[in-house]
Amino acid sequence: MGIVVDDLQVAIGSRPILHGVHLEVRDGQRVGLVGPSGSGKSMISRAIMGLLPPTAGCTGSIELNGRQLVGLPDAEMAALRGAAVGMVFQNPGTALNPLLTVGRQIALPLELHYELTADEREGRVRAMMRKVGLPDELYGRRPHELSGGQQQRVGIATALITSPRLIIADEPTTALDSMTQRQIVDLLVSLVDEAGAALLFITHDFSVLARATRYCYVLDAGRIVERGRTEALLEAPHTPQARTLVEAARRLTLHVDGTGAQETETEEGR
Amino acid sequence: MIKYLARRCALFALALFVVSVVVFLALRVLPGDLATIMAGLNSPPERVAALRAELGLDRPLAAQYGDWIAGLMRGDFGTTMLTGQPVASVVGARVQITFPLIMLGLLIALALGVPLGCASVMARSARARGLYQAVAIVGGAVPALWAGLVLILLFGRGSGLLPILPASGFPQDGWGDPAQAALALVLPAVTVGVIVGASIMRYTRSALQSVASTGAIEMAMACGMTRRRALTHVGLRLAMPQLVSVVGLTFAEMITGVMVIENLFALPGIGSGLVDDLTHRDLIAVQSELFMLAAFFLVIGLLVDLTHRALDPRLGEDDE
Numbered sequence: 001m002g003i004v005v006d007d008l009q010v011a012i013g014s015r016p017i018l019h020g021v022h023l024e025v026r027d028g029q030r031v032g033l034v035g036p037s038g039s040g041k042s043m044i045s046r047a048i049m050g051l052l053p054p055t056a057g058c059t060g061s062i063e064l065n066g067r068q069l070v071g072l073p074d075a076e077m078a079a080l081r082g083a084a085v086g087m088v089f090q091n092p093g094t095a096l097n098p099l100l101t102v103g104r105q106i107a108l109p110l111e112l113h114y115e116l117t118a119d120e121r122e123g124r125v126r127a128m129m130r131k132v133g134l135p136d137e138l139y140g141r142r143p144h145e146l147s148g149g150q151q152q153r154v155g156i157a158t159a160l161i162t163s164p165r166l167i168i169a170d171e172p173t174t175a176l177d178s179m180t181q182r183q184i185v186d187l188l189v190s191l192v193d194e195a196g197a198a199l200l201f202i203t204h205d206f207s208v209l210a211r212a213t214r215y216c217y218v219l220d221a222g223r224i225v226e227r228g229r230t231e232a233l234l235e236a237p238h239t240p241q242a243r244t245l246v247e248a249a250r251r252l253t254l255h256v257d258g259t260g261a262q263e264t265e266t267e268e269g270r
Numbered sequence: 271m272i273k274y275l276a277r278r279c280a281l282f283a284l285a286l287f288v289v290s291v292v293v294f295l296a297l298r299v300l301p302g303d304l305a306t307i308m309a310g311l312n313s314p315p316e317r318v319a320a321l322r323a324e325l326g327l328d329r330p331l332a333a334q335y336g337d338w339i340a341g342l343m344r345g346d347f348g349t350t351m352l353t354g355q356p357v358a359s360v361v362g363a364r365v366q367i368t369f370p371l372i373m374l375g376l377l378i379a380l381a382l383g384v385p386l387g388c389a390s391v392m393a394r395s396a397r398a399r400g401l402y403q404a405v406a407i408v409g410g411a412v413p414a415l416w417a418g419l420v421l422i423l424l425f426g427r428g429s430g431l432l433p434i435l436p437a438s439g440f441p442q443d444g445w446g447d448p449a450q451a452a453l454a455l456v457l458p459a460v461t462v463g464v465i466v467g468a469s470i471m472r473y474t475r476s477a478l479q480s481v482a483s484t485g486a487i488e489m490a491m492a493c494g495m496t497r498r499r500a501l502t503h504v505g506l507r508l509a510m511p512q513l514v515s516v517v518g519l520t521f522a523e524m525i526t527g528v529m530v531i532e533n534l535f536a537l538p539g540i541g542s543g544l545v546d547d548l549t550h551r552d553l554i555a556v557q558s559e560l561f562m563l564a565a566f567f568l569v570i571g572l573l574v575d576l577t578h579r580a581l582d583p584r585l586g587e588d589d590e
Contacts, residue, residue, distance in 0.1 A: 051488050054394045054497075074496045082494030089492070095485035097504060098584055112494035144584045158493065 001065045002026040002198050003048065003166055008060035010043045010052065017043045018222045027165065030192065030199040032209040032216030032230055034245060040222040041202045045170045049087055050077030082109035086159030090171035092151035096143040103139040106157045113162055124161065132157045132187060149180040160191055167192055170202045185211045206249035210234055218242045274579065282572050289564040294335050297557055308551050325554060347558035352550055357558045367440060368539035371455050372524045378463025379470050387474025392498055409468025418461040418534045425457060440537045458535040462528055466520060473516040477509035511578045518574035522567045
């Protein structure tokens with residue numbers, strides 16, 4: 001069980017974005033999807049979540065736990081979203097509803113999918129806030145009163161509150177500074193593992209991917225160009241597209257411990 | 271919030287003062303002597319002099335301004351030349367026509383524009399989206415005069431359902447017979463409503479799309495809402511401040527904007543009244559009327575700002 005995407009084609013209007021993508025995330029696996037911006041990564045996550053814009057056309061197959069999602073009516077997709085699949089967004093500062101308090105935001109999937117009393121809901125939300133490291137007093141605050149890292153913790157708590165079997169994280173750390181990035185990735189990984197859920201981690205940054213996943217796919221211009229163990233790919237990328245991404249990660253970030261840091265120093269020394 | 275309210279009201283008073291000075295000076299600094307214009311260009315000099323003395327135009331500007339403002343404070347807006355009635359009561363009678371017309375028109379516009387705007391964002395097929403687009407463009411491009419005429423021909427003359435022919439127009443005794451008066455407003459309000467509704471539709475659409483582009487709608491959907499529910503529950507609520515601004519501006523604009531409609535349907539409202547006074551060169555009345563209009567615009571601006579405060583928790587943290 002898990003998610004199996006096969007021969008996925010997505011076009012916006014007459015412009016094709018994805019050309020027959022295949023990828024799988026099995027139960028309990030953490031899988032990465034890496035590619036440069038504009039390669040179509042986000043279209044894959046949106047296709048899985050049923051969040052493609054109305055102008056998009058989508059063919060192929062997306063099976064979630066054996067159930068075909070392509071062509072499913074929005075009402076049935078909505079029943080899965082936030083229950084069977086949770087999603088963490090790239091920019092929590094704008095994705096979080098500015099009118100909802102932290103407590104009500106995290107409680108939203110519970111409200112939409114489960115019949116709980118207000119007390120039960122609040123208990124679960126406060127427990128989840130502790131898990132993601134949000135201080136209890138933030139319960140009644142609104143997003144604009146939080147730091148970027150805290151906002152993304154709210155995003156993670158919202159995605160995980162219903163214990164979905166699959167989490168899709170679409171560039172969850174891109175909007176954050178590098179210290180916070182590392183904390184958020186580690187938090188996400190530990191919570192996903194603790195819940196025994198599967199994770200599809202989407203990023204353009206190989207160095208973040210190395211922390212989060214064991215296996216990954218490389219997407220370029222709407223096609224999967226390479227796949228394999230993340231470590232192996234990092235050490236010896238086969239395709240030029242993957243090589244470019246790996247080199248960019250080595251050059252630009254400090255996340256790859258050891259070699260990455262040295263590379264950065266030599267880069268600055270030039 | 272109280273600090274903000276005080277500051278905003280002080281700003282309102284300041285703007286009102288500036289407006290009064292501008293309106294006052296505009297009529298006196300503009301080329302042409304006020305008394306000569308009002309008396310008529312061919313009238314004898316004695317008549318002009320008499321009028322000048324009567325209206326106090328021979329006194330220093332500051333004294334004239336002081337008199338005018340002191341009058342406004344007492345609720346005395348001057349008298350019209352034509353009939354000698356107080357400006358306040360003449361304007362009051364016009365407001366009784368224009369205000370219900372605008373309110374009814376705006377209600378129709380909102381009832382048409384907001385659902386259509388939502389629907390055009392929700393539309394799935396390219397054909398439906400094109401259709402909504404066409405409705406918005408055509409509705410916005412229809413000239414008020416033409417739309418009004420078509421409606422008159424259809425319902426007034428054609429079926430005779432509504433007594434709107436300019437000959438009957440608005441009842442002479444105003445709201446003496448409320449049913450008759452309200453009936454006279456139906457067609458003009460529909461004409462205004464359809465045209466304004468098209469622009470409300472476009473504003474609703476673009477406001478919703480700007481909210482959607484922030485990711486808040488996707489987030490709500492990811493939590494388990496359908497697209498429709500996310501748009502109507504989260505999107506519309508987040509677009510509310512933008513819509514309130516638009517409705518406020520539209521409302522203010524309509525006061526003079528419905529002039530054509532008022533003329534067409536023989537409704538003696540504010541817009542057509544202002545034109546009447548201008549053509550009769552009743553400039554003292556015009557001065558007070560312009561001031562009242564400007565004051566009304568400012569009140570709407572104030573209400574819009576206060577509503578924004580109430581709708582968006584992100585505003586207002588700076589003075590708490």
